[in-house]
Amino acid sequence: MTAPTHPRTSDELIRAEEPVLAHNYHPLPVVVARAEGAWVEDVEGRRYLDMLAGYSALNFGHRHxxxxxxxxxxxxxxxxxxxxxxxxxxxxxxxxxxxxxxxxxxxxxxxxxxxxxxxxxxxxxxxxxxxxxxxxxxxxxxxxxxxxxxxxxxxxxxxxxxxxxxxxxxxxxxxxxxxxxxxxxxxxxxxxxxxxxxxxxxxxxxxxxxxxxxxxxxxxxxxxxxxxxxxxxxxxxxxxxxxxxxxxxxxxxxxxxxxxxxxxxxxxxxxxxxxxxxxxxxxxxxxxxxxxxxxxxxxxxxxxxxxxxxTGAFQRRAAELGEVLRDGLAALVGRGVVGFRSRGLWAGVDVDPALGTGRAVSERLMREGILAKDTHGSTIRLAPPLTITADELTSALASLEKVLVAGA
Known part of the structure; x- marks a missing residue:
């Protein structure tokens, strides 16, 4: 029997899942192959900042x-x-x-x-x-x-x-x-x-x-x-x-x-x-x-x-960087963001529905190298690894601003 060939590109891998995986998820069209810290890399070598952290399963980043x-x-x-x-x-x-x-x-x-x-x-x-x-x-x-x-x-x-x-x-x-x-x-x-x-x-x-x-x-x-x-x-x-x-x-x-x-x-x-x-x-x-x-x-x-x-170090880090996240989101209120809730490194961000659904905003962020996920309607959630740096967090917020301004 001839061994099956394994598709290598993101598009090929996504298409390969369709007939064999139950359709109980609707993932973003990115195929992750490697990861380290707050960053992941797809099969083509494109890098993304992970602002979801496996719904908090990756609080300590990838491969701590x-x-x-x-x-x-x-x-x-x-x-x-x-x-x-x-x-x-x-x-x-x-x-x-x-x-x-x-x-x-x-x-x-x-x-x-x-x-x-x-x-x-x-x-x-x-x-x-x-x-x-x-x-x-x-x-x-x-x-x-x-x-x-x-x-x-x-x-x-x-x-x-x-x-x-x-x-x-x-x-x-x-x-x-x-x-x-x-x-x-x-x-x-x-x-x-x-x-x-x-x-x-x-x-x-x-x-x-x-x-x-x-x-x-x-x-x-x-x-x-x-x-x-x-x-x-x-x-x-x-x-x-x-x-x-x-x-x-x-x-x-x-x-x-x-x-x-x-x-x-x-x-x-x-x-x-x-x-x-x-x-x-x-x-x-x-x-x-x-x-x-x-x-x-x-x-x-x-x-x-x-x-x-x-050690308490990660709790302190989440509290300190949480202030960066909160201040950055506050600056976007009225500029594509209609409201948000945050505590530590966790936020729900309500985007102006005129700019698209939470899914649409997440897809735009993905194209900017940021991975996030919607919850319901026009709300997205942000939950980066607690290992993220202040500069990386600021960069992610800048990307959010960019996609909101571009969608306005």
Whole structure:
């Protein structure tokens, strides 16, 4: 049999995907072949500044030397045992991640959606075993415009019809209230409520930041009501907003924190549920699991990620460069930008709809050597690696100005 020939150009590779890949994504027409730091290079050798960072999975940039070294070192020793056996990397990873987040215990998983599903199961089990909610009556309160993943249970409480339509019947047990509305939240909580599950900052919705005091209010409300506060920090956590966790901006400590994306250092999928012993302690052997969760390679890379964050340097860098990002976007308001929201190195930018959709603006930025991505309508999100320099960030903002002026 003749070996298949492999197309080499970007156009050929994009066309080759069409008949063999499910069409569940609509990527920008760039084919990345190499990457380093905040930069990627396509198959033709064109370079782009990455202002998306894998939706925060690449907080430390592409191929961070410390993370690559940790992965290489572990690849030469042990990669997988399954949880049928112990491995020599897992305890250290769990201890350090718990300490970093101010929690007691860790449940290691792989993807962000798995962390959310695990958090839902934990909250329900806690409600039955600890709170005393009658069997199969537990409810979880969530907020509109959330994005926690796309599994069947998670889309059951999504308000995004693109994610929901055609995938029912849906999992019951969820109540949806408006985001940033403490009164509506309080009205939805009752004796059956196991948890309130929210993103401290709504990423997919356009980097929506709640009013000051909202997160503290959620913490106090859940404490009074005797239910859990579960914070989905999969995108907002691990340095992105200038703190280790976004909830720290209000001095809040949830009962459970969901982590993913950056926890794998852009090398392997790593996620985790971290929380109080009273909550994670309700799980017993056989009730939940994952063949790959907590594998030695993931634990080694995850430990290296925690080591980077333990210094506080990346959190400080995100806060300092976040001011550059905020000031640069403020200067564009009225000049193609109609509004924006930012915290640390994370921003949702609302472009004048007359200048095009978020997708169209992202395509123009791509032609200028900047990679960004739209959320909804005419909003784009910016989330560069925390390793980006001030000059690189300023250059990206100049490119945004250029494409907005050219589109006016």
């Amino acid at each position: 030397p410390a993370l690559v070294e940790a992965a290489h070192r572990q690849l030469d020793r042990l990669t997988l045992t399954s949880r049928a056996f112990h491995n020599d990397r897992l305890a250290g990873f769990a201890e350090r991640l718990a300490a970093l987040t101010g929690q007691d215990m860790v449940l290691p998983m792989n993807t962000g959606a798995e962390a959310v599903e695990s958090g839902i199961k934990l909250a329900r089990k806690w409600a039955y075993d600890v709170k005393g909610v009658p069997a199969d009556r537990a409810t979880i309160v969530v907020v509109a415009d959330n994005f926690h993943g796309r599994t069947t249970t998670i889309v059951s409480f999504s308000t995004d019809e693109t994610a929901r339509s055609g995938f029912g019947p849906f999992t019951p047990g969820f109540r949806i209230v408006p985001y940033n509305d403490l009164a509506a939240l309080e009205a939805a909580v009752d004796e059956t409520t196991a948890a309130v599950l929210i993103e401290p900052i709504q990423g997919e919705a356009g980097v929506l930041i709640p009013d000051d005091g909202y997160l503290a209010g959620v913490r106090e409300l859940t404490r009074r009501a005797g239910c859990l506060f579960v914070a989905d920090e999969i995108q907002s956590g691990l340095g992105r907003t200038g703190r280790t966790l976004a909830v720290e901006h209000e001095g809040v400590v949830p009962d459970v924190v969901l982590l993913g994306k950056a926890l794998g250092g852009g090398i392997v999928p790593v996620s985790a549920v971290v929380g109080r012993r009273e909550v994670l302690g309700v799980l017993h052997p056989g009730e939940h699991g994952s063949t790959f969760g907590g594998n030695p390679l993931a634990a080694a890379v995850g430990t290296a990620v925690v080591e980077l964050l333990e």
